[in-house]
Amino acid sequence: MVNTDNIRHTAWNECADLGDFGMSEAKQIIACPVCDTLYAIDDEIAAVPTNCRRCGHRLTYGERAAIAGVVGMAFASATLMLVALFVPFLELSNGGRTISTSLVHVVAGFSRGIMVPLGFAVLGFIILLPLLRFLLLIFSLGPVAFHKSALPGAAIALRIAIALKPWAMAEVFMVGVAVALVKLSDLAFTDVGVGFWILAVAVLITAYQETFMCRHTLWTELNRAQQ
């Protein structure tokens, strides 16, 4: 066994003693997911930002209030995104006639021929996957934020939410909208509707949320809530 002074000392160096890995409340032995280097991390270390010494991967973000922030922002983004679906997203006017289309309308337009697979891709990447991700985060971490015990399946939900991140592409879509408006500028007069700005706010909140997504904290807290 190692004594506690020793743990604190060795923690940020490589993990020297592996006699009781993972079992104690006070410290956890983790392997850097990028390069496999071992570290012993206790609450004190998790409270400050730390990077892997070998590869530079951010191991802890040092955010104690991370859970409430992540859940709150996931909730806000999901709500905004749902609202953005149904309010006017783009406006197109052509010789006195103005047509406004919602995001639902845009996606519903892909219902024939070669547009069908494209429609599924757009629907999935910009709406379904981001929404699913927010709901999974709320489901897995919501009870933890309110100091309740975690729901069954919370761990799988959190793992899927993290894995879905590269596939949620709402921000890429926003750039696509801007480019489409430029391309349309000589065909018709176009303008963005309120839905565009709502979705933009949801994208910004999500980007800010990422700075709170310290995996170490999320998993440690979820683990505690499961016991």
Place this chain on the structure above:
Amino acid sequence: MITARSAGLVGCRSCGLVAPADQLTCARCGAPLQSRDDTSLQRVWAWWTVGLLAYIPANIYPMLLTTQVFRTKESTILEGVLDLMQHGDHLVAIIIFLASVFIPVAKFVTIAFLAATLARPHKRETHQLLRLYDIVEFIGRWSMIDVFVVAILSTLVQFGSLASINPGFAAVSFALSVIFTMLAAQSFDSRMIWDQLQDGPAR
């Protein structure tokens, strides 16, 4: 540095928790545990190949079919960029060129370079290899811009009656190519960068 593998342990790539080497699933997050992903490079090359196969028709076939006053104009990715350039929309032309031409080509080259380098012991800077890997992982999704542009144009312009815009076959094959190369990048096991390092520079 002590790695989980050298200590007879296995680290979870999803949550980081360490487990005995023979444990199959992570006790904390339920992810499958594998000390090293032996089939990683095979999967990288498989996704890379289908990605490249999908990228070829994406450049040959039209991305966009514009019908205006009974005349249909077809334009490929590159023709779309040139059109924008002639129109004076230089910034947008550059964005589309980067997203649809430069990034995909650079990604194919970089993934091939990484996969070839990591197949045998190497003496390169691990930090540079890791940076390349990070860039490839981060940037892939931005290639989707043009697919979204085509999608928006084709539904929006249906509503106005002056013209109609339809996506061409290239839109679908380009989207598939982006998805496949994202899967290729995700198939890398980054831990190989250090495993395969020959005793050269210390880090």
